[in-house]
Amino acid sequence: MTVGILALQGDFREHAEALQRLGVTSRLVRLPQHLEGLERLIIPGGESTTIGKLMVTYNLLEPLQQRANEHLAIWGTCAGAILMARQIDNAYRDQPRLGIMDIRIRRNTFGRQIDSFEAHIDLPLLGAEPLKGVFIRAPGIESAGPNVEVLGRLSSDGTIVAARQQRLLVTTFHPELAGDDRLHRYFLTL
Amino acid sequence: MERATFTTKVGLAQMLKGGVIMDVVTPEQARIAEEAGAAAVMALERVPADIRAQGGVARMSSADLILAIIEAVTIPVMAKARIGHFVEAQVLEALGVDYIDESEVLTPADEEHHINKHAFRVPFVCGCRDLGEALRRVSEGAAMLRTKGEAGTGNVVEAVRHARAVYSQIRTLQNMHPDELFLAAKQLQSPYELVRTVAETGRLPVVNFAAGGIATPADAALMMQLGVDGIFVGSGIFKSSDPAQRARAIVEATTHYNEPEILAQVSRGLSDAMPGIEISAIPAENLLATRGW
Numbered sequence: 001m002t003v004g005i006l007a008l009q010g011d012f013r014e015h016a017e018a019l020q021r022l023g024v025t026s027r028l029v030r031l032p033q034h035l036e037g038l039e040r041l042i043i044p045g046g047e048s049t050t051i052g053k054l055m056v057t058y059n060l061l062e063p064l065q066q067r068a069n070e071h072l073a074i075w076g077t078c079a080g081a082i083l084m085a086r087q088i089d090n091a092y093r094d095q096p097r098l099g100i101m102d103i104r105i106r107r108n109t110f111g112r113q114i115d116s117f118e119a120h121i122d123l124p125l126l127g128a129e130p131l132k133g134v135f136i137r138a139p140g141i142e143s144a145g146p147n148v149e150v151l152g153r154l155s156s157d158g159t160i161v162a163a164r165q166q167r168l169l170v171t172t173f174h175p176e177l178a179g180d181d182r183l184h185r186y187f188l189t190l
Numbered sequence: 191m192e193r194a195t196f197t198t199k200v201g202l203a204q205m206l207k208g209g210v211i212m213d214v215v216t217p218e219q220a221r222i223a224e225e226a227g228a229a230a231v232m233a234l235e236r237v238p239a240d241i242r243a244q245g246g247v248a249r250m251s252s253a254d255l256i257l258a259i260i261e262a263v264t265i266p267v268m269a270k271a272r273i274g275h276f277v278e279a280q281v282l283e284a285l286g287v288d289y290i291d292e293s294e295v296l297t298p299a300d301e302e303h304h305i306n307k308h309a310f311r312v313p314f315v316c317g318c319r320d321l322g323e324a325l326r327r328v329s330e331g332a333a334m335l336r337t338k339g340e341a342g343t344g345n346v347v348e349a350v351r352h353a354r355a356v357y358s359q360i361r362t363l364q365n366m367h368p369d370e371l372f373l374a375a376k377q378l379q380s381p382y383e384l385v386r387t388v389a390e391t392g393r394l395p396v397v398n399f400a401a402g403g404i405a406t407p408a409d410a411a412l413m414m415q416l417g418v419d420g421i422f423v424g425s426g427i428f429k430s431s432d433p434a435q436r437a438r439a440i441v442e443a444t445t446h447y448n449e450p451e452i453l454a455q456v457s458r459g460l461s462d463a464m465p466g467i468e469i470s471a472i473p474a475e476n477l478l479a480t481r482g483w
Contacts, residue, residue, distance in 0.1 A: 008445050009208040009229060030446060045205045046229070047265055053227040054445055079205070092224065092264045107264060113288035114311045116198035119191040136201045137266065137288070156191055177201050 003188070004029040004038040008054040010046020010079060014176040018184045032063050040073040040187065043080030045136070045174050048107070051079055052096035061096060068100040073167040073190045081170035082107060082139050089142065101168050102145030109140030109159075121161055121173070123152035126182045133161060133173035140172060164190075199313035199333035202266065202288065203397035206230055206334075206420055210410070210441050211399070213237050213424040215255075217262035223427070226437035229420070230266040230288070233259040238295045238342030239425035239464065242476070248296040250278040256285050268315070273482055274300025276309075283312040289334070290314050294481035295341045295424075302483065307331030317401065319352045319479060321359035325380035325388070328395055335394060337418070338479040339402015342425050344466035346403045346412065348479055353400060353416045363389040402479065405430070405463045407443030407456050414447035429464035436460055 003019055005012045007028035016026045029035060041064075043051070055061045068074055076084040083097050085105040110117070113136075121133040131152070141160035144150055152162030152171070162171045162183075167190050175183040209229025214220040220231045235251040236244065250271055260267045266288035271278035273292055278299070282290050292305050294317055307314040308331035317338035318324035324335050337356070339349030363374060363385065371389055375382040387395055400413035401422035410421045421444050423437075430436045439456040446452040474480075 007208070011204040011207060013207070014204060030449075046207075047205070047209060049224060049265060050209055050227045050229050050441065054442070057442065058446075090264070112286050113198075113202055113266065113313065114194055114283065114286070116202065117191050117193045118195050118197060134197055134201055136198055136205055174201065177197060177204065 001039060002027050004035065004041040006041060006043045009050045010044040011176060012044045015042050015044050018176050018181050021181055022184060024188065032059050035063055035067060043074065043076040043083055045078035048079040048082040049092045049095050052083055056096045061098065065098055065100060071167050075169040075187045077171050077174055077176065078138060081105060081172050084168060084170055101165050101170060102148050103163060104142045105139045106142050107139050108137050110135060110138055113137055120155045121152050122155050123162060125151060131180060132178050134177045135173045138172045194311035196333065200396050202313060203334035207397055208420055208445060210421045210423060210444050211268065212427055212437060214259060217258045219428055220259045220262045222434050223437055224263045224265050226434055227441040228265060230268055231259065231263060232268045232291065234270060237425040237428060239429050241295060242342040253285055256287060260286060270296055272296040273298040274303050274305060276305045279305055279310060283310055287312065292316050294338060294478045298481050304330050317482060318356065320355040322378035322380050324356055324394060325378065325384045328384060329381045334397050336399040336401040336422055340469055341402045341478050343403050343469065344405040344426060344464040345469055346409045347469060349400050349402045349404060349413060353413060353418055357417050360388055360392060364392050407439045407453060410440045411443045411447035411453050414444060420444065425464055431462045432460060
């Protein structure tokens with residue numbers, strides 16, 4: 001199994017290292033031909049405006065939307081989650097997006113960089129041991145449609161931070177920075 | 191909940207990787223940079239080329255300008271404080287900037303001490319010319335590094351020199367016997383623990399960007415191929431004759447740095463880059479990279 005990692009901008013190397021720890025080969029995706037034969041794709045953290053623009057310029061937006069329709073498993077972390085959301089509050093103009101998941105997300109919902117934080121997340125499907133989430137200028141999921149399963153919330157105030165719609169997964173935090181590979185393992189089972 | 195941990199400070203730099211951070215002096219330029227795909231902007235009153243030309247004391251930018259630029263864009267906003275000027279840094283933190291560059295481009299406020307960056311919630315990026323300088327800055331709390339290069343020259347040679355120095359010194363450490371690392375730390379004038387970590391992991395403890403003299407898409411790709419994590423462009427964009435197009439081209443060259451065909455494509459149709467300066471034509475006392483200790 002080869003897992004693709006969208007590598008236009010952001011922390012794609014950290015995802016590749018997490019997959020490597022799990023013995024999984026990854027392929028960096030920068031052009032449409034890199035999508036061939038992939039079963040899964042991770043969209044990393046980064047700047048959603050930068051990644052979105054490069055997706056348009058290098059013709060990745062439509063192929064990815066089509067592959068999502070054909071049930072490619074896709075996991076977006078932070079900026080990746082923003083790019084997957086159908087509705088973006090606080091968006092930059094009409095910033096390009098995949099719009100494949102029925103959630104409403106708000107950019108920079110917790111404030112600026114000095115408000116970035118680490119916190120415990122209630123994520124029952126990963127078992128009893130709590131998960132530490134790293135939130136960096138993070139977005140928040142404001143609401144989720146009827147076909148979306150809420151997987152995790154901030155222990156402190158219940159904000160939705162992880163959700164799933166069939167083979168689409170979003171997390172507003174960065175499991176790739178926390179050294180805890182349980183969510184990567186979970187994504188590989190989707 | 192723990193706010194502003196070292197993980198979140200380093201983490202923002204990790205999110206900027208593979209991206210371009212652009213110097214801007216007005217909210218309008220900030221919007222052009224964001225539209226071109228900048229991962230962040232650096233809010234300044236004067237770009238380094240103008241600081242170099244006009245001389246005088248270069249200080250932190252005005253609070254109103256920084257706030258107007260923060261207001262203008264949705265991407266992270268950085269701003270520069272003078273080396274050792276911890277009160278400028280306190281002001282920038284209070285204004286809400288996302289990253290502070292303790293920068294040799296401004297006139298140093300302290301000729302012995304850098305800012306104790308552990309004392310801040312906002313993260314810092316600092317310049318370096320070699321591995322020893324890089325690790326001294328990390329020991330003071332820097333969460334991100336960049337080469338110093340020679341800002342405002344449009345000449346990439348110093349950035350190349352600094353990147354090559356850092357990465358070749360890392361490779362040297364990797365090949366040393368553990369017993370030799372104590373002496374290496376002494377020679378690098380850096381804490382032993384950091385030196386040992388670099389020797390074991392084969393990489394810097396934080397993200398390292400290129401800065402100082404990058405003016406073309408090929409310059410950006412050159413630095414990426416040398417191993418840096420991303421690119422700062424100072425004067426190179428808004429001192430060129432085609433800022434928006436050049437900014438886009440440098441963003442694309444930074445992503446596709448290993449694809450010569452794409453580099454050729456994005457280099458087409460660009461008009462004049464900023465005028466460059468030969469380093470040997472700059473009097474030694476006017477070199478910016480030698481500031482910092």
